């Protein structure tokens with residue numbers, strides 16, 4: 507399969523440099539998963555790393571939640587291509603203060619989220635080290651993956667669930683306060699949208715990506731891969747209610763924070779123009795997850811963000827910032 511283009515960002519510049527150096531020795535980068543032919547269909551594979559102090563703090567989460575969250579981020583990439591999870595491999599770097607009971611708690615979180623989407627823990631590895639790090643490799647299967655590359659002019663753009671719940675929790679945690687319970691649940695135990703993805707694939711989804719780094723940044727990758735422009739009006743974003751109440755006191759824009767906030771693990775999907783609000787209501791009925799129309803696919807490149815029709819510029823999350 508040809509490699510799609512990645513959007514802007516320093517992390518992605520680094521990936522581009524690695525791919526350029528590997529040349530023919532690399533295959534399959536540039537989407538949410540890599541694909542290996544299988545008969546029938548493909549095997550979808552992806553890897554994700556969570557590092558203490560970079561992706562999580564031990565004082566904010568239980569070990570079960572750290573495990574859940576690390577595996578959920580990787581399983582979300584299977585959702586993003588509408589693959590059926592087979593399972594995960596977990597490679598752990600464990601500091602000295604984490605012994606057997608702590609390792610079991612961490613792995614229980616990984617096992618619970620994997621089981622929640624129908625997969626199993628397939629294997630892994632453990633090593634000692636200075637800080638806790640969790641490398642998760644996910645394996646799934648699908649007849650025909652929904653890639654980032656298929657969006658065409660005239661498609662409508664939709665997001666699952668709500669945006670900004672994880673940001674609301676993070677803002678509270680960073681301020682030394684207890685997050686609202688619903689926001690904390692999004693942050694600590696995000697639900698990979700496997701069921702939604704397979705439902706959407708069955709209704710003709712053309713292109714899809716999971717929102718790990720935030721809508722504003724991730725939309726750029728879908729636009730680059732499909733060689734189109736995404737026009738999104740952030741005034742219509744389904745903002746998590748706890749983010750709205752969190753910023754009510756500070757005067758910050760809840761929609762702007764929802765658009766740049768990462769780690770909600772919702773899906774951004776391009777659907778054919780005929781997909782409408784009635785279909786979205788069916789999706790809610792079948793999966794329990796709302797689906798909100800947020801924009802359209804146009805000719806051009808990049809992402810055009812407006813708020814009530816007025817152009818806005820937002821920064822996006824960068825792991826190397």
Ligand SMILES: [Mg+2]
Pocket residue numbers: 538582583586715716717718
């Ligand atoms: Mg992804």
